Amino acid sequence: MNSTTGAYVLEAENLHVWYGEFHALRDVYLKVGRRKVTALIGPSGCGKTTLLRCFNRMNDLVPTARVEGRIQFNDEDLNADYVDPTDIRSRIGMVFQKPNPFPKSIYDNVAFGLRINGYTGDMDEAVERSLQRAALWDEVKDRLNKGAHTLSGGQQQRLCIARALAVEPEVILMDEPASALDPIATLAIEELIRELARDVTIVIVTHNMQQAARVSDETAFLMVDENRSGYVVEHGETNQMFTEPRDERTEAYITGRFS
Amino acid sequence: MVQGHAIFRRRKELRKALGSAVYVVFLAAVLVSVVGLLVLLVDIVTGGIPWLSLKLILNYPSRHPEQAGLWPALIGTLWLMGLTAAFSVPVGVGAAVYLEEYAPKNRLTALIEINISNLAGVPSVVYGLLGAALFVQWLALDRSVLAGALTMSLLILPIVILASRESIRAVPRTYREAAFALGATDWQVVKGVVLPAALPGILTGVILGMSRAIGEAAPMLVISGLLFVTFIPTNPMDKFTVLPLQIFNWVSRPQEDFQGLAAAGIVLLLVVLLSMNAVAVFIRNRYQVRSDE
Numbered sequence: 085m086n087s088t089t090g091a092y093v094l095e096a097e098n099l100h101v102w103y104g105e106f107h108a109l110r111d112v113y114l115k116v117g118r119r120k121v122t123a124l125i126g127p128s129g130c131g132k133t134t135l136l137r138c139f140n141r142m143n144d145l146v147p148t149a150r151v152e153g154r155i156q157f158n159d160e161d162l163n164a165d166y167v168d169p170t171d172i173r174s175r176i177g178m179v180f181q182k183p184n185p186f187p188k189s190i191y192d193n194v195a196f197g198l199r200i201n202g203y204t205g206d207m208d209e210a211v212e213r214s215l216q217r218a219a220l221w222d223e224v225k226d227r228l229n230k231g232a233h234t235l236s237g238g239q240q241q242r243l244c245i246a247r248a249l250a251v252e253p254e255v256i257l258m259d260e261p262a263s264a265l266d267p268i269a270t271l272a273i274e275e276l277i278r279e280l281a282r283d284v285t286i287v288i289v290t291h292n293m294q295q296a297a298r299v300s301d302e303t304a305f306l307m308v309d310e311n312r313s314g315y316v317v318e319h320g321e322t323n324q325m326f327t328e329p330r331d332e333r334t335e336a337y338i339t340g341r342f343s
Numbered sequence: 344m345v346q347g348h349a350i351f352r353r354r355k356e357l358r359k360a361l362g363s364a365v366y367v368v369f370l371a372a373v374l375v376s377v378v379g380l381l382v383l384l385v386d387i388v389t390g391g392i393p394w395l396s397l398k399l400i401l402n403y404p405s406r407h408p409e410q411a412g413l414w415p416a417l418i419g420t421l422w423l424m425g426l427t428a429a430f431s432v433p434v435g436v437g438a439a440v441y442l443e444e445y446a447p448k449n450r451l452t453a454l455i456e457i458n459i460s461n462l463a464g465v466p467s468v469v470y471g472l473l474g475a476a477l478f479v480q481w482l483a484l485d486r487s488v489l490a491g492a493l494t495m496s497l498l499i500l501p502i503v504i505l506a507s508r509e510s511i512r513a514v515p516r517t518y519r520e521a522a523f524a525l526g527a528t529d530w531q532v533v534k535g536v537v538l539p540a541a542l543p544g545i546l547t548g549v550i551l552g553m554s555r556a557i558g559e560a561a562p563m564l565v566i567s568g569l570l571f572v573t574f575i576p577t578n579p580m581d582k583f584t585v586l587p588l589q590i591f592n593w594v595s596r597p598q599e600d601f602q603g604l605a606a607a608g609i610v611l612l613l614v615v616l617l618s619m620n621a622v623a624v625f626i627r628n629r630y631q632v633r634s635d636e
Binding site: 140142145147170171172173174175177178180182184185186187188196197199200201244247248251 | 523
């Protein structure tokens with residue numbers, strides 16, 4: 085099986101996460117389809133973000149975190165000892181809940197990832213291409229040297245997406261990317277996600293049912309058990325999940341009977 | 344309504360009166376310090392102005408007040424400040440980066456943190472004695488400007504470290520996460536994101552430290568002695584004197600004229616201090632502008 089053509093990019097098997105004594109995520113099996121948008125939904129504290137951060141080894145940065153189980157990234161074991169997390173992170177990008185551009189110029193924000201990864205090509209061209217892909221170029225092309233914090237919240241989030249795209253990742257992980265934005269900026273991000281999914285795999289955590297229904301191909305529903313550990317209840321095609329969920333808990337959640 | 348009256352004793356008049364009284368107390372606190380500073384400044388400037396001249400700056404010390412200058416002390420101070428900055432900034436910022444970004448959070452680092460804070464409160468003459476033993480004697484640096492600068496560096500390191508740490512800690516975690524998520528190594532995150540964002544605060548700490556160092560007489564008295572220096576240092580191993588010592592020397596003389604010279608020396612010391620700060624503020628503002636405009 086060729087590593088960039090298999091049906092699944094990421095496959096979590098028997099995945100557990102602990103923060104100190106706290107068992108945050110238990111026994112997760114999840115397959116992320118290539119060039120698909122997979123939405124992770126579920127009530128607060130169900131481990132959606134924890135699961136997302138397993139996929140680019142961001143939990144390594146939390147001293148008390150412990151990850152067990154296997155995550156297959158193409159043909160490699162993501163958690164193997166010989167795998168360098170910085171290498172993984174340059175291939176699996178991330179966009180955060182609150183727009184977090186660096187306090188640098190728009191240009192330098194996009195160029196940052198290229199520079200640290202030793203990009204030797206034409207920097208101007210790569211920055212322009214990334215901003216084009218993030219549908220931000222037309223709005224910022226005349227002020228690339230202005231500070232990123234002069235942009236609106238929605239523009240800042242698209243800048244963060246451009247920054248992630250610049251290093252040409254196979255996967256982009258998005259942690260509630262539109263939760264801090266107004267409805268119009270949210271719509272722009274959602275359109276962008278659909279557009280990007282043509283050549284990038286996207287995993288998105290969201291609290292917003294409608295958003296999950298609008299942008300995702302597949303949805304995984306997570307819940308917390310009586311020990312506050314998160315687990316996957318159901319995973320399937322988004323259409324099927326929202327029209328005829330197999331599990332009654334999924335139905336209860338998506339129809340708003342609990343949150 | 345009736346019930347409300349029974350439960351609340353609003354006493355609006357009393358609360359308003361208390362508010363005004365507190366305002367006056369705080370205003371008075373500000374005035375006391377500002378007026379005190381102003382009186383001091385006016386006294387020194389009026390005493391010093393008749394003696395401010397090119398001769399004061401360019402002449403060597405002399406027994407005759409009308410010919411006395413502080414050229415060696417001025418150059419000595421510049422040497423001392425330059426070397427002190429060269430030692431204390433990289434070491435201080437490096438220590439702060441290590442403690443904030445690399446060190447595990449355990450008892451040992453907590454102990455180190457407490458000790459650094461305590462060191463900031465140690466009397467400066469103690470540093471002078473330490474420097475005399477460590478640098479002058481043990482490392483055999485003699486009473487050189489290098490020994491002085493190393494001593495001064497020890498003195499201001501806690502200030503630089505504390506301010507730098509505060510500033511590094513204030514850099515939002517989300518910046519670091521964004522950089523890590525792009526595949527940056529620890530050092531790339533520090534160099535590319537943390538230090539640029541923390542630079543204004545680090546410079547503030549450097550200003551504070553250098554301002555402390557430029558005015559210190561006690562530790563330099565121990566290191567260099569109260570020399571009658573008639574030459575300027577040309578390399579780090581030369582003997583030296585500094586402005587506060589020259590001022591101290593003049594103040595302690597009985598003749599009236601030397602008091603004027605001392606005041607003029609203080610004015611000059613303030614000028615050097617303020618121009619040093621101006622440079623740092625200029626650098627700081629340059630970096631701040633780049634992120635928000």
